[in-house]
Amino acid sequence: MSADDRRAGASNYLTPLVDLATGALRHRYHGRRGVLATQHQKLSLIGPALHDAVGLNVDDIAVDTDSLGTFTGDVTRTGTPWDTAVAKARLGMQVAGCPIGLASEGSIGSHAEAPFVIRSVELVVLVDDELNVVVGEAETGYDIVAVADDVAVGDAIDHLLVRARFPEHALTVRPATGPTHPIFKGINTLRALDQAIRECASVSSDQRAHVETDLRAHQCPTRRPVIARAAHRLAARLAACCPDCNTPGWGITQLEFGVPCGYCGRSVHLPRADVLGCAACSATRTVPREQAFADPARCDWCNP
Numbered sequence: 001m002s003a004d005d006r007r008a009g010a011s012n013y014l015t016p017l018v019d020l021a022t023g024a025l026r027h028r029y030h031g032r033r034g035v036l037a038t039q040h041q042k043l044s045l046i047g048p049a050l051h052d053a054v055g056l057n058v059d060d061i062a063v064d065t066d067s068l069g070t071f072t073g074d075v076t077r078t079g080t081p082w083d084t085a086v087a088k089a090r091l092g093m094q095v096a097g098c099p100i101g102l103a104s105e106g107s108i109g110s111h112a113e114a115p116f117v118i119r120s121v122e123l124v125v126l127v128d129d130e131l132n133v134v135v136g137e138a139e140t141g142y143d144i145v146a147v148a149d150d151v152a153v154g155d156a157i158d159h160l161l162v163r164a165r166f167p168e169h170a171l172t173v174r175p176a177t178g179p180t181h182p183i184f185k186g187i188n189t190l191r192a193l194d195q196a197i198r199e200c201a202s203v204s205s206d207q208r209a210h211v212e213t214d215l216r217a218h219q220c221p222t223r224r225p226v227i228a229r230a231a232h233r234l235a236a237r238l239a240a241c242c243p244d245c246n247t248p249g250w251g252i253t254q255l256e257f258g259v260p261c262g263y264c265g266r267s268v269h270l271p272r273a274d275v276l277g278c279a280a281c282s283a284t285r286t287v288p289r290e291q292a293f294a295d296p297a298r299c300d301w302c303n304p
Contacts, residue, residue, distance in 0.1 A: 027239065028248065030055030034100035034126065037063045037092030041218040042104060046124060046231040050102070053235035054248070058102060061092040071108070071215040072172050072183055081105045081123050086134055089127040099129040104227055108146055108215055120144040120223055124230040126238065126249075133279040135249035137233035141226035145169050148212035150176040153201050160211065166193075170219035172212055173197055178205035185214055242278035243285070253277035256286065262293035266301050270294050 034056050036043055047058035065088050069077025077084055088103030104124045111117040125136035147164045151157055164171060167188040173196035174183040182203075184196035193211075200209035217223050237251040256273040260266070273288045296302040 027054040028241075029100075029238065032056055032100065033098060034058050034102055035061045035092045035096040035098045036102045037061055037065055037088045038103070038217075039063065039065055040216045042227060045217070045224055045228040046102060046104065049228070049231040049235040050126075050238070053232075053239045056100070056238075059096075061096045063088070063091040063095055065091070065103070072174065072185065074180065074183055081107050081121070082125070082136065085123050085125045085136065086127055089125055093127065093129065101127045103127075104217075104230065106215070106217070106223060106227070108144060108223075111142075117142060118144055118146045120146075120226050122223070122226045122230040124227065124234045126234060128248075131247060131280060133247060133249060135234065135237060135279050137230055137237055137251075139226050139230035139233055141223075141229075144222045144226070145220065146213045146215060148210065150206075150208045150210050151197060151201075152208050153198055157211070164213055165222075168221060170214040172214045173200050174210050175200045175204035176206055176208040176210040179203050185216070186219055187214070188219075242281060242283055244283035245278060245281045247278055247280040249279035251276060253284070259291055259294040261296055261299040261302060263296040263302050264299060266299060268294035268299050270298065 034050065036046055036058050038060050039062050043058065043060040050056040050058050066075055068084050068087055069075055079087065085103045085105035088105065089101035092103065093099065093101035102125065104122060107121045108118065111119050120141045121138055122141070123136055123138045125134060127134050145165050147160065149160050151160070171187045171193060172183065172185045173187060173193070174180065182199060187193050187196055197209040197211065201207050213220060215223065217227060238248045240250040241248050242250045252274045254275045255271040256275060257269050257271055258267040259270040259272045261268050270291070271289055273286050276285045276287060277283065
């Protein structure tokens with residue numbers, strides 16, 4: 001189906017809403033319902049931003065999002081973060097019978113250019129089957145608590161617990177080598193931690209247990225603000241509608257690079273313009289950035 005066909009089929013849905021009391025235009029999501037697929041208590045992080053920005057009423061729907069991948073690796077994520085988030089949203093839409101769905105997906109690991117820095121990249125998406133569009137935004141955080149270590153029964157682990165900010169952040173435990181199970185999640189007491197270490201070490205090839213931060217959103221408080229910021233970015237994008245077809249989700253789709261060096265004039269690989277685009281049609285607008293010249297310190301020729 002072409003973008004023109006989608007717009008024609010959704011023409012009634014795209015007609016601007018008028019508030020009968022004030023005569024003011026309302027966003028097309030105002031008063032509508034969307035469902036958030038989550039089993040990790042994300043509604044308070046995502047729902048308010050969407051309601052405040054576009055009037056969308058978001059309910060959470062409990063679906064088995066772990067079936068699409070887990071941080072502990074007992075279920076491998078096979079798709080990209082985008083594909084996984086969209087699949088989560090569609091699970092919720094199917095269960096709830098709702099044409100508008102939301103979901104989030106996190107990716108946590110070392111920064112490519114700074115291996116000792118752990119970052120959390122959080123993606124939040126909205127899927128709208130009435131408009132046949134998917135809109136998403138991501139946010140990156142560097143304050144996440146994410147620790148891991150292999151321990152034996154009887155090891156002193158106070159230093160590990162301090163770094164892990166336990167029990168504010170829960171832990172997971174599994175065998176360090178050999179068998180992949182059992183896996184204990186959501187551990188937030190010393191008694192439960194000791195028992196999990198004993199059980200996992202007893203079946204591990206090296207008699208050690210792998211202890212790490214439980215990275216699920218409801219067990220990892222330092223992930224939650226990053227998810228909330230991603231939701232606010234998505235809400236702001238949905239509040240902007242395409243100047244050509246009026247579909248929600250107008251925003252940056254790519255960057256144009258190449259800013260002249262302020263000393264030699266050669267091109268420096270920095271963004272010179274934002275390319276804005278629509279989620280439904282082919283409309284684009286290029287908006288130059290204010291930076292006319294690049295610092296010579298960023299120039300590969302002036303500062304090799």
